[in-house]
Amino acid sequence: MSSVKKASWSKRNFVYLLGFLVPFLILGMIFAKNQIVPFGDNIYLRSDMYHQYAPFYKELYEKLVNGGSLTFSWEIGMGVNFSAIYSYYLASPVNLLLGFVPEGSILIVMDLLILTKTALAGFACTYYLSKHFNTKSLSTAAFAIFYALSSYMAAFSWNLMWLDCMVMLPFIVLGIESLVKEKKYKMYTIALGIAIFSNYYIAIMICIFAVLYFLVMLFVNATEEKHYYMDRIIRFAIFSLIAGGIGAVMILPELCALGYTASGEFSFPETWINYFSILDMLKRSLIETPVAIFEAHDPNVYCTVAVFLLFPMYCLCDNVNKKEKMGKIALIAILLISFNTNIPNYIWHGFHFPNSLPARESFIYIFLMITMIYEAYINTKTFSKKQLWGCFAGGCGVVLLLEELYQDDLNFNNVYVTLVLILFYMVLIIMDYNKILYKQISAYLLIVICAAEAFINSSEESSYKPTTYSAYLEDNQAIEEMVEKVESEDTGFFRIEKLNRKTKNDAAWNGYKGVSIFSSMANAGFTKYLGALGFEQSTNAYSYYGFTPFTSALLDVKYVISDKMLEDMERYTLADYKEDQNKYLYRVNYCLPLGFMLPEGFEDNLSLDGNNPFSIQNQFAELATGITDMFTYLSASTSGKTVTIDVDEESDVYVYVTTYVDSISYSAYNDENGFVGSDSFSGLEHRQIVHLGKMPAGTSITVNTSDNDASTLQLYAYNFHQDRFEEIYQKLEAQSLDVEKYDDNSVTADIDAEQDGLLYTSIIYDKGWHVYIDGKETEYTSIGDALMAVPVTAGKHTIEMQYYPEGKKAGRVLTIASILILAGIILFEKKKKGKAGEEENENAEEVLTEKYELTEGNSEEREEINPEAETVPETGEEENAAESAMESPEENPEDEIVDEIARAVVKENLEK
Structure with a gap:
């Protein structure tokens, strides 16, 4: 019996398994081709995954394994709100499994997560297509490959915290459809809640699309039902708010943290700007188009070249609901305009312009496009051959037009591999149209072609670029x-x-x-x-x-x-x-220790304005200790991209280049000793102080740049005086904080202040900190909105500092409340349905009893009543019993009514 059930389950869900396994295997083959572990000494660790995500995953691992706090981390950037890091990068629930893996395998686990989430995206798309179109056809898994292995995934899969939202999108869309058509809410609420919880940033884009798609579905499925619009709108609003509430524990602390970042400032564009033409975007639908990662605006919109063939068919298909067709084409147009113009682009990205990684919402466009072309594909038999060949010719014509217009940008593969694949899809459609192949063979052939296309495109040079595994760990x-x-x-x-x-x-x-x-x-x-x-x-x-x-x-x-x-x-x-x-x-x-005393009013007198850091450091030292000229100016002359610095006395030379250049080099000569030294410095595009070293008196230093973007080189040159610095250091160190103990989110220390003043700390200013002096909470201020500073009176004090992120408590309350409200609604609905069912059964039984009591004395009438209709059989032959009950001959109209009720009762019991 169990083996039969297992076989039955496998058969029912085979298409979903295929939707998961095919993308998993294709990406696995690409990893093997790129010699990614375990197939070689490479690892897929691209861009920010290399620089940010891997270190943050390691920090999360340490906290999970060692029981550290998830609210704060001293290991990152002087000490930061780890809740904010967690919400932005690490909130995917599956990341909690990191605590169970070996420390040395974190990078491998990250790649495995990408593989798995890619496959889950394929499963999710398969599930949507299957449910939406009410089919278990293998073609759903074939088209789902295009979602899982689109150019969006090839470009951005290393942003593995975004992938959860990609997985959830099909369920959210299906949930919206169920909410509008059947007033069902569970799938929409839970899927959107998971998306918001996992990554609020990409969830912003999904929420915008959810509103637009809901409006389309509202328009498409409109009925004469009383209060149709109001009922659906209220339901959508309520369950959207509940979904947002589920993610509140992530959202609220993140909103507070964003106020301290560069993203906390909003500057809405004042004018509309167009980035490129529609044809520019259309050419990015060709196969093997290099993915756009660091470009400013180019969207990653490729999913399959079948778009050129099937999208025209969708537009012409009479079997597609006209209102739905209009709505979806309108959504496609809105998304294309959003890729192409600044104001919609700004709104979609959470009221900010993205810093590279363009059109981060393009996975929504890809999913929507796949649903449309799949609908065209399953309706190809409704077209005439003339229409089919017309769409084929039109699609090929567009590709050839793109070749003509963009021949400098496109290569042979972009155009002619696209045309060959379009031909393959057309041949498959015609063979299916003429019933040349068995349906099952046709479906498997479709999967093979789709998988081949996805593999070819994902193998493109700019996709899934690895780095050396051993080098990262060496x-x-x-x-x-x-x-x-x-x-x-x-x-x-x-x-x-x-x-x-x-x-x-x-x-x-x-x-x-x-x-x-x-x-x-x-x-x-x-x-x-x-x-x-x-x-x-x-x-x-x-x-x-x-x-x-x-x-x-x-x-x-x-x-x-x-x-x-x-x-x-x-x-x-x-x-x-x-x-x-x-x-x-x-x-x-x-x-210097974590903190030390400064004079009262220091924070008001320090000015951070200007572009001379030596002057600002001198000012800081003088205000703090009264000692001047820690740095002294060295004369310098500029000639084009060369600066000459004359050193009259022995000096420790520092320079600060104010021109934006990537690199500089210097050489130093002395009249007595000849060559003194030379060196070069790169990575200066963001400007920083450079230490040239100690130079003897009479040295001439020549500094130049080979940066082609610079026409001149400007810099400040200063001599650092070690003796004055030591005096400053000793004065500050004399009244410093003695840290007694600390942990992930608290510090306890002692201070002996000679007079009333300001306790400087090298702790970043954040209102999540609470400061207690001798057990009493006290107000604190900031130095330049940067570092926390605490007013302290003269004498010995114990300072306690405790951290708890702003918004965390309110977020927890909202999340718990939202989950309880959703659970309460589900239970209430279940209970209500149960009572309604019981009442219906009781009413039916009463009617049946009355019916049989009325006919008890009439033997002829009793003979006409099929006894199997009175009760539900317990022998396991329910279906036969139901059929007998429904087929029993009735001549009396009253009996027909009663038997109709009997059939309903039997049917309901069978369903139960």
Whole structure:
């Protein structure tokens, strides 16, 4: 019996299994082709997945395994709101399984997640097509391949936190249809709730589309039912709000955190701008079109070249509901306009312009297009041969027109592989039309062609580019051993930084408290602060590069990791090394603790304006200690792209290039000693202080750039005075914070203030912090909207700082309430249906009883009544009983009515 059930289940769900397995196998073959682990020494770790997601996954892994807090992390960017990182990058429920995998396999698990989510996207699309068109045809799995392996997936699959929303989209669309047609709400609410919870950002785009699609469905399925529109609109609004409430635990803390980022500012476009023509977008539907990742606007819209053949058929098909056709074509037009114009583009992306990764909502266009061309495909037999060949000729004509118009952009494969595949699809349609092949053979042949097309396109050079697996891991063990050793010996609070980094998030990957970060959640105030001091910074990133001895001390950087031995023994002391791997750990001799006292009013007097970081550092030091001229100006003359700096006395030279260039080089000569030194520096496009080194008196330094975009080179050159810096350091260190204990989201420390003043901390300003002085909560302020500062009175105090993200408590309450409300509605509905069913059965039984009582004395009438209609058989032959009951001859009209009720009761019981 169990084997029969198993076979039956497999048969019923075979098409769904196929929808999952085919994309999984195709992408697996592409991974094998690209020698991705376990097929070689490569790993699919592209772009932000390399620089951001892998380190953040490692940080999540450490927290899950070691029981760390999910609200805050010291390992990322000086200490950040980890709830915000989690909501943006890590909220997919499946990520909680990371705690059960070996530490060394995190990158492999990430690739496996991409494989699995790609396959799930195929399953979801198959499920939608099957349910929407009421078919279990294998063709649903064939067309679902195009959704799972579209150009969107080839371009952006490394954004694995987006993929959950791709998986949920078909269920959300199916849920909207059920809500409008049948007033069912569960699928829509749960699927949208999961999407919002998993990644609120992509869910914004889905929500916009959900509103538009709901309006189309409302229009398409309109009936004469009383209150039709009001009833559906209210239901849609209520269950959309419940879905949003399910994700509130992620949304509310994220909204609060976004207020501190560059994304917190809104600037709505004032004029409409057109990016390109419709034909420009259409050419991106050709096979092997390079994916657009870092381009400004090009949308990834390719799903299959069958679009050129089947979309015209959809437009001409009489079997498609006319209102639905109008609505879906209108949605396609809206999406194309959104890719092509600035204001819709701005709105779709959450009221922001995307920083590269264009048209992030194009997966919605792809899904909608697939549903339309699939409907055309299953209705091809309603066309005449003339119409079919006309659509074929028109599709091929458009492809050839694109070749003519864009011959400089297109290659042979783009055009002629597209034409060959269109021909294959046409031949398959004609063979099916003429019933040349068995239906099953035709379906499998379709899957083979679709899979081949997806493989060809996904194998294109710009898709699924890997990186070397061993290279990403090569220095892990050495660094982590050094960090573990120093943290076991030095138990205080301090930060570590790399002088030669792999990514700006190396601290999260290697498990130490660092300064640098690259994330959309980077604090904008602190980013601006570091930029003013001469550190490298950009819209969503900042780093330790550009430090000076003074600014390094301000950030509590006590150790640095270098790939080579350092010559500056005045500022560094070797603490550990792994010579076989060229890794050296140095203790920084001048490091200020987590906090120290500053004079009252410091925060009001410090100005971060201007583009001279040396001047701002001098100002900071003077306001804090009264000591002036830590840096002094060196004269420099500019001639085109060359600057000459004259050093009159022995100097420790630092420069800050104000021209936007990628690299500079210098050479230094001295009249007495001749050649002094030379070096080059790259990665300066975001501007940062550069240390040229110590130069003897009488040295002439020539600085130049080979950057072709620059016509001139402008810079500031300054001499750093070590003796004055040491005086400043000693004054600040004398009244510093003594950290007694700390954990993931709290710090307890002591301070002995000589007079009333301001406690500076190297903790990023965030209203999630609560500060207690001697057990009493106190107000705190900020230094330049960047760092937390606490007013402290003279004397000895115990300072406690505790962190809990803004919006987290309200978000939890809303999420729990929304889940309970949804569960309550479901239970209430179930109970209501149960009672209604019981009442219906009771009424039917009463009628039956009356009927049989009335006929009890009439033997002829009793003989006409089929006794099998009175009760439901218990022998397992229910279907025969039902048929007998329904076929029993009746002559009396009253008996016919009663038997009609009897049949209804039998049918209902059989269904139960």
